[in-house]
Amino acid sequence: MTEQTSARELFRAAYENRYTWDKNFPGYSADVQLKQGNEVYTGKVCINRDLSVEVTGIEDEQVQESVYTQLRDVITHRKRSSFEQSHGKSEFNLGNRDKTDAVEILVKGDAMGSNYKIRGTEICQVSRVMGRMAFVIDTQESLDTGEGYVATRYDAVFRNPQTNEVTQVLKFEETYEKVGDYYVMTKQVVHSYAQEERTTTEFNFSNIKLLEPVAV
Template sequence: MTLTLSAQDLFRTAYESRYTWDAQFPGYHADLTLQQGEECYQGQVQISRDLSVMVQGFEDPTVQESIQHQLRDIVTHRQRRSFEQAHSKNQFRFGETDDSGAQAILVQGDAMGSHYKIRGSEICQVSRVMGPMAFTIDTQECLQTEQGYLPIQYHAIFRDAQSQALRGQRHFQDRYENLNGYYLPVYQKIEAIDSAGQTIVTEFIYTNLELLGD
């Protein structure tokens, strides 16, 4: 007998197959070098056991704030939340299957109007609206870990939520290191392309990573 997965079952499997930090995650700290063109900034970062973030040592407050946002993004994607916590109020239905075989999953009840595409047991596309901005993130490559998959190459397109005018694009390349069973970021390259086609490349280089003690 062949069992047919519902849209919710398919999405749930992909959601629960992501790599996240477990409840015993101790936190970590690292040195960070941020390179953008000819400019270079250095300081220290920390994500604590409670997933709070700390950034220090960067002389430029704008750079320091940007790094804080980047660390909070890391926490958002690595924080473990059950499917019920994240999606219990949502309803899922199938959309179309694209030429690559990715299955669209349409969502009702999500405050940001999220929609997804699933390929195999991985979420390969996320589309959302946040205020005046709509964005779509497509994942091209994932790192397969013992605890789940980690996107390491992905592309984001940003548009005006009303007019759909292109506002910019970003291409990401990430690398991770397994430190005592926890995968931590050691490198991220972001190629940001604005609506005029100008490109800015930013690199985050993490060194001297160390898990926090009790």
């Protein structure tokens, strides 16, 4: 009983230590530049107060979709939801501790078959199996904002769960700056390795402005 309690409490402490935007987050607008190889695209983005996303000014639909997806991922990590809301129905057990002093948190009852590793009060690994895709995300570096941590360098390894063959590796590097009371991403570099193909995609966000609160 105590082991399960401690696994849950360990995970809860790390989950609640993630940096998220509070209920007063007003949203923000920014200029975006996307670079891939010799190609450069520019446009404008807006994350609204309700966390909906708008991307304008990019004519290439695929590139526009890429920026939109990237911002939806940002929101997934910054959106605040309570531990009970997200993980209340799951059962947690402690697994092994590795040589970096990270401890496994094994989860039962999670719809996405997730397991985690916790180091101190940070989630340093997420492992999921989703149908024909399995992935492991390892955090290498993080930023302590004083209000929770943000992963700033992490790797994602995708495998075929049937054969265990690696299908793609993504390496992320991110930069955050405080605008007003909120930390927002100003740069993301993604190195992608798939079969023999290697690409680097760079997202740069500038002229970031928090939106004016709506007058009541």
